[in-house]
Amino acid sequence: MKIKNMPIAFRARSIALGLLVFLPLAGIGTSLSANIEGAYTAVTPTIEQARANILISRQLQFTHFRDQAINDELADEVFDDYLDYLDGQRVYLTQEDIRDFQPLKAEMAAALRTGQLQPGFEIYNRVQQRIIERMDYALGLLDDGLDQFDFSSDDEILLDRSETEWEPDQEALDKLWNKRIRNAVLGQRLNGSGDDEIIEVLTRRYESQRKRVSQMRSEDAFQAYMNAFTGTWDPHTNYFSPRNSENFNINMSLSLEGIGAVLQSDNEYTKVVRLVPGGPAARQGQLGPADRIVSVKQEDDDTPTNVIGWRLDEVVDLIRGPRGSTVTLEVVPANASDETVTRSIDIKRDKVKLEEQSASSEVIELERNGEKYLIGVIDIPTFYADFQAMQQGDPNYKSTTRDVRRLLEKLRNEQNVDGLVVDLRNNGGGALHEANDLVGLFIDQGPTVQIRSSDNQVQVLSDQDPSVAWDGPMVVLVNRMSASASEIFAGAIQDYGRGLVVGSQTFGKGTVQAVRSLNHGQLKITQSKFYRVSGGSTQHRGVIPDIEIPSRVDTTRIGEDALERALPWDQIEAVPHTRYFDFSGMIDELRDRHASRFDESPEFRLLQQEIDFLREQRKTTMVSLNEDQRRDYQQQLEHRQLTIANARREIKGEEPFESFEAMEEYEEQQAAEAHGNEDDELDFIVREGGHIMADMLELDRRMASILPVDTVTAKAE
Structure with missing residues (x-):
């Protein structure tokens, strides 16, 4: 199957x-x-x-x-x-x-x-x-x-x-x-x-x-x-052999030239942790988090190489290859009913180009009760900076903060948007200083994150620039794959009352590692933890959204709290910071409006069907070894998948697939054309973020330009 x-x-x-x-x-x-x-x-x-x-x-x-x-x-x-x-x-x-x-x-x-x-x-x-x-x-x-x-x-x-x-x-x-x-x-x-x-x-x-x-x-x-x-x-403290020490972060090595995937060992398998934004695998669209790699085949080989039981670095070496060549991965999908269910994915190797990871913007128009709202959307795939250009003194070097500032100027001055949605879904982090600087675009000045070291010393990173690039209302979209620097930004926006966080609980990666050389190899060791300005750590718990939207991602398999011996959540003293807006007076109404829209939304009903289907599959602990019973079970799974796929096509006004085989053929064609599988969840959740923004403006017009209201000094609750 x-x-x-x-x-x-x-x-x-x-x-x-x-x-x-x-x-x-x-x-x-x-x-x-x-x-x-x-x-x-x-x-x-x-x-x-x-x-x-x-x-x-x-x-x-x-x-x-x-x-x-x-x-x-x-x-x-x-x-x-x-x-x-x-x-x-x-x-x-x-x-x-x-x-x-x-x-x-x-x-x-x-x-x-x-x-x-x-x-x-x-x-x-x-x-x-x-x-x-x-x-x-x-x-x-x-x-x-x-x-x-x-x-x-x-x-x-x-x-x-x-x-x-x-x-x-x-x-x-x-x-x-x-x-x-x-x-x-x-x-x-x-x-x-x-x-x-x-x-x-x-x-x-x-x-x-x-x-x-x-x-x-x-x-x-x-x-x-x-x-x-x-x-x-803790799970992020690792030993690297001398061979691996040449490029100690194997997880990121594939993002340089290869398929653009972060990998880790998972018992006998090599498991996909996440995809690098703008990378070949992300563009191709079929490989996903928690997929497990069974074999690797080069384009000039007739037979694949089975990699079950191989070391991570050896699997990496197989997947790497000349730019423009194709590698075929046989994987056990994350939602497979058992490890015998595999699929083959062809990915053309390439470099991840900085411009393909860059922040981008669009404007969505919503009509509510006869009134039109223009909502700006900024998508930030990762926190990046062209360090080489920066060191060479290039005044036009690219970075997340510089690009977002430019996009905000256009949205504010040329497109006259009423509100802003910042999309951090699937953003696994990146440059810490960029997260710090990005927060600074939305506050006058002040602390952004606290870093506590093993000797109990606390360092506070701050925005020193009093200028504000956007003083209007905002929504930050997150999901389970939003991690590290993304959590720092979302947590700061939430603590400052600068906007609402919408989506699902984030990854919970709130630790900092350092690499220490040994006589034989290297040790990557956890030495610090991130804490929000309100005092709570982003470790283990991540950022809890103000308004939750369910996700397909299996949180029992992906996220810091799914890792053995992950450092626990805790809190330290808050640092003084400004509170720009108190959402407590409107949050219940915002949640009610959101729930009403989703009850009537065919996209959300479809998403819930997929989540229920995946949840049922995860509950399956035994499979039959009776061939007739197994075929019946497969047909049931295929029927559920076809029903969901056709429901999605109906929403888009497209003809339904006549059979499961026709659906497979279409999706293989899409992948071959490097379109990947379109993810309707992204579009309707962005749109919902815009509706929440419009709700905020309707309920309180003061949000059109948010000004500081008080200063918070108390310990986090």
């Missing part, structure tokens, strides 16, 4: 810490390497890695924002996270293996403090051997042909095994893998593949995974182990 669409006091822990690296590297725990036979060559730690382990331990204890000790309790978390990384779906190890690991777990705290890497390497080697055994078992089943499998039973398979126990022994694991193979075969059959093609595709997949394991190096084990360690502080 294809789917389209704290203060930390620096204190001495051990003055002899630096000498402990010379202890024997294999001196902890009972060695498990003896269980590893010729199929896999066990990897071993190096002296350089042991020294790096000690440096990482020091940095985490003495400079991270979160103050915690390396003790047995933390070691238990490292152990669990490490196993989650290596076998998150509980499909390789057994309970027997877990029992074998217990002596290593008991000594892990001391080992992490002193650079004794053997516990992590022993576990890593055992898992790699188990993966090879599973691949051999799967390939053996395929060699025997598909006729051996029963597709008429009432068997089911659990889609997400991350919360289950490991199987008790190899026999139970064999039964599980028999189900996994049947599920994979069914998925291919429902995609229209014949049995011979299915055997070829699955054989290639499992052989690729097996080959990848046989090529594992010491650095693979060390990086996995250290990231399980650093991740117990």
